[in-house]
Amino acid sequence: MSLPPVVVIGAGLVGASIGCALTAAGYPVHLRDAKISHARVAASLGAGTVDPPVTADVDLVVAAVPPVALPDVIAHALHSYPQATVTDVGSVKAAVLDTLWRRELDLGRYVGSHPMAGSQYSGPMTARADLFVDRSWVITPHRRSRPESVARVSELVRTCHAREIVMDVEDHDAAVARVSHLPHLMSVLMAGHLNQVPENHLLLAGQGLRDVTRIAGSDPGLWVQIVAANSAAVLPELRSIQARLAEVIMAIESRSAADTLREQLQRGVEGTRRIPGKHGTAPVAYSQVVIEIPDTPGALGRLFADVGKAGINVEDISIEHDQARQVGYLSLAVTPEQEPELITTMTDRGWTVV
Numbered sequence: 001m002s003l004p005p006v007v008v009i010g011a012g013l014v015g016a017s018i019g020c021a022l023t024a025a026g027y028p029v030h031l032r033d034a035k036i037s038h039a040r041v042a043a044s045l046g047a048g049t050v051d052p053p054v055t056a057d058v059d060l061v062v063a064a065v066p067p068v069a070l071p072d073v074i075a076h077a078l079h080s081y082p083q084a085t086v087t088d089v090g091s092v093k094a095a096v097l098d099t100l101w102r103r104e105l106d107l108g109r110y111v112g113s114h115p116m117a118g119s120q121y122s123g124p125m126t127a128r129a130d131l132f133v134d135r136s137w138v139i140t141p142h143r144r145s146r147p148e149s150v151a152r153v154s155e156l157v158r159t160c161h162a163r164e165i166v167m168d169v170e171d172h173d174a175a176v177a178r179v180s181h182l183p184h185l186m187s188v189l190m191a192g193h194l195n196q197v198p199e200n201h202l203l204l205a206g207q208g209l210r211d212v213t214r215i216a217g218s219d220p221g222l223w224v225q226i227v228a229a230n231s232a233a234v235l236p237e238l239r240s241i242q243a244r245l246a247e248v249i250m251a252i253e254s255r256s257a258a259d260t261l262r263e264q265l266q267r268g269v270e271g272t273r274r275i276p277g278k279h280g281t282a283p284v285a286y287s288q289v290v291i292e293i294p295d296t297p298g299a300l301g302r303l304f305a306d307v308g309k310a311g312i313n314v315e316d317i318s319i320e321h322d323q324a325r326q327v328g329y330l331s332l333a334v335t336p337e338q339e340p341e342l343i344t345t346m347t348d349r350g351w352t353v354v
């Protein structure tokens with residue numbers, strides 16, 4: 001039996017990634033975007049088709065547009081696809097729902113959601129079918145959401161191989177202020193500070209700086225909307241960090257305050273340990289295997305092929321470029337048990353393990 005059509009409105013990073021995951025699972029996906037070129041690029045990458053669907057057959061609409069456009073797009077979708085459950089993937093939930101309530105719409109078929117996966121990139125070119133694999137995906141039903149619509153969004157989450165978490169909108173917004181929006185602003189402040197660092201000092205940048213600034217490369221147009229929509233939850237978090245920063249400054253200023261500084265550093269260690277592992281389980285300490293790769297076309301592909309042949313499950317990767325030599329360093333995170341096998345396999349295949 002063929003699966004019912006899904007419409008994805010907004011064929012950017014998140015929308016096109018959902019389109020790719022649904023297409024891979026056999027769903028016919030119809031892509032819509034204010035920029036037809038985005039929908040076409042997404043279609044060419046396997047996210048669906050730009051052809052219009054038969055409206056009455058559509059059973060799910062996913063709104064993946066920037067936060068300010070969400071209320072209009074959701075309201076329009078509820079009207080245009082009368083049989084469909086409508087969900088959105090916006091990063092902030094309460095403001096959108098409040099706007100929809102004020103319009104006095106029948107919201108029974110609307111259930112908000114938010115995949116906790118993305119990147120610093122925008123647009124369909126950066127879409128990936130596996131973006132949501134093992135990531136949390138929050139579903140935020142409201143008091144009028146129909147159970148069958150909630151179930152339809154759950155199925156979307158499962159199809160994208162994500163891990164469902166159900167929350168109400170206020171709790172969701174408080175949580176993302178802490179684990180997404182505040183970290184984003186911290187990264188932005190750190191990266192912005194680099195504008196006053198001379199170039200010869202930047203040459204010394206290692207992985208630490210890259211780790212804390214990656215997300216600062218995100219689209220400011222999107223993030224100004226996210227922070228504005230969640231300002232009530234973000235402000236107390238910022239104030240709390242402001243107080244901690246003042247404590248750190250005082251501790252460093254006053255030579256006798258080493259204990260205060262140590263306390264802050266220890267709090268940091270404890271905080272990192274509280275971040276759950278990939279599957280929502282206790283965090284796992286992975287081993288990092290660093291492999292030197294020549295800066296030549298195809299080198300990365302060959303390396304991944306060799307890792308694949310070894311049958312080793314890589315949990316995370318990062319690449320650092322050597323500023324002076326034409327090489328890069330690929331860091332592969334694997335379980336401590338797999339580390340010796342990976343090192344042996346890669347060395348046998350002629351790679352330099354650093």
Ligand SMILES: NC(=O)c1ccc[n+]([C@@H]2O[C@H](COP(=O)([O-])OP(=O)(O)OC[C@H]3O[C@@H](n4cnc5c(N)ncnc54)[C@H](O)[C@@H]3O)[C@@H](O)[C@H]2O)c1
Pocket residue numbers: 009010011012013014015032033034035038064065066067069073089090091092114115116117118119120121122123124222226
């Ligand atoms: N970027 C992330 O990491 C991330 C992660 C999870 C959720 N989100 C949320 O997902 C949504 C989309 O973010 P993104 O990163 O994919 O952005 P994006 O810029 O990559 O894609 C947004 C797409 O929506 C299109 N669009 C804009 N207004 C439209 C309208 N009125 N009608 C139809 N199409 C329209 C744009 O042309 C673009 O193709 C946002 O609400 C964001 O909060 C983002």
Ligand SMILES: O=C(O)C(=O)C[C@]1(C(=O)O)C=C[C@@H](O)C=C1
Pocket residue numbers: 090091115116117118119120179180181215
């Ligand atoms: O990994 C990243 O690049 C992200 O920042 C993704 C991230 C996050 O903070 O986790 C950013 C905003 C979204 O609303 C959801 C996910």
